[in-house]
Amino acid sequence: MKCKKIINELADYLDESLDPILRTSIEEHLGNCKDCRVVVDTTKQTIEIFCNSEPAPLPLTTRQRLHEALAKHLRHIRA
Amino acid sequence: MLPFSTKETLMNSPKLDPVEAHALPSQVVKADEPILVAAAKNGDISAFETLVGRYERKIFRLTQNITQNREDAEDAMQEAFLKAFQHLGEFQGNSRFYTWLVRIAVNQALMKLRKRRPNQVSLDEEIDTGEDMMPRDVEDWGPSPQQRYEQTELSEILGKVIGELESPFRIVFQLRDIEEMSTEETAEALGLSVPAVKSRLLRARLKLRQKLNQYFKQGGTREVQKNH
Numbered sequence: 001m002k003c004k005k006i007i008n009e010l011a012d013y014l015d016e017s018l019d020p021i022l023r024t025s026i027e028e029h030l031g032n033c034k035d036c037r038v039v040v041d042t043t044k045q046t047i048e049i050f051c052n053s054e055p056a057p058l059p060l061t062t063r064q065r066l067h068e069a070l071a072k073h074l075r076h077i078r079a
Numbered sequence: 080m081l082p083f084s085t086k087e088t089l090m091n092s093p094k095l096d097p098v099e100a101h102a103l104p105s106q107v108v109k110a111d112e113p114i115l116v117a118a119a120k121n122g123d124i125s126a127f128e129t130l131v132g133r134y135e136r137k138i139f140r141l142t143q144n145i146t147q148n149r150e151d152a153e154d155a156m157q158e159a160f161l162k163a164f165q166h167l168g169e170f171q172g173n174s175r176f177y178t179w180l181v182r183i184a185v186n187q188a189l190m191k192l193r194k195r196r197p198n199q200v201s202l203d204e205e206i207d208t209g210e211d212m213m214p215r216d217v218e219d220w221g222p223s224p225q226q227r228y229e230q231t232e233l234s235e236i237l238g239k240v241i242g243e244l245e246s247p248f249r250i251v252f253q254l255r256d257i258e259e260m261s262t263e264e265t266a267e268a269l270g271l272s273v274p275a276v277k278s279r280l281l282r283a284r285l286k287l288r289q290k291l292n293q294y295f296k297q298g299g300t301r302e303v304q305k306n307h
Binding site for chain 1: 124128131135136140149153156157159160164165181212213214217218219220224226230231233234235237238241244251252256257274277279281284285287288291292295299
């Protein structure tokens with residue numbers, strides 16, 4: 001298996017949606033190819049960093065505007 | 080196919096086999112969410128406001144990441160919460176409330192994006208992602224590279240690098256990897272084929288990996304540019 005094939009299958013590999021035979025072939029390649037191993041690992045970390053990141057607090061003015069708009073409209077909608 | 084309906088019948092995604100389920104970690108939903116939703120449906124505005132307080136940061140990050148414009152992001156967030164309240168009666172509880180809310184917010188944000196950039200490539204248009212994707216800068220990051228940064232600094236880095244992605248890649252990544260929608264849900268929400276979502280997702284992940292490399296490679300922390 002060539003490195004290019006690893007890249008093409010990377011998304012499905014990381015999402016664990018590959019068939020077992022292809023997955024085994026990729027893992028054999030990763031065992032012997034440091035560059036592909038690094039790419040797979042850092043791409044996985046990229047997803048995890050975004051997925052696990054806490055959103056920044058809302059800017060104060062944004063939060064004020066949101067809650068003023070909700071206060072204004074929610075009761076009207078429900079009425 | 081956009082804008083999609085807020086009706087929950089359209090929100091239900093195809094069930095995936097366990098092996099196909101998204102394997103990465105997810106946020107834990109507080110157990111009292113169904114109680115708050117039920118109270119809000121019965122007209123309890125304070126229960127709805129509690130839900131807003133719980134999700135406002137995540138929804139604002141979502142609308143900001145899609146629109147890349149603060150005013151549009153604020154408007155889309157506001158409209159999403161108001162629309163959710165208006166249509167709560169259609170929410171049957173078969174999916175998470177947050178998932179339902181995300182779908183509404185995505186729709187509002189996409190409408191803002193299209194309005195502001197009508198000549199931009201259509202998001203549901205198939206685009207060629209077939210160029211060479213072989214990664215450059217293959218360097219190890221070591222364990223937990225994000226711990227080298229303070230939380231606010233990390234948020235700033237992530238906001239910056241995702242903002243540098245072209246919208247067709249940025250939005251697929253946002254829905255699929257940040258909001259953890261399935262490939263099928265993402266395809267439905269954007270009017271794309273499943274192979275197109277997969278192709279854009281791979282491209283987005285590789286581009287983001289490349290961009291983060293400058294911050295996370297071992298021995299290579301870089302000062303965050305302020306006022307970007």
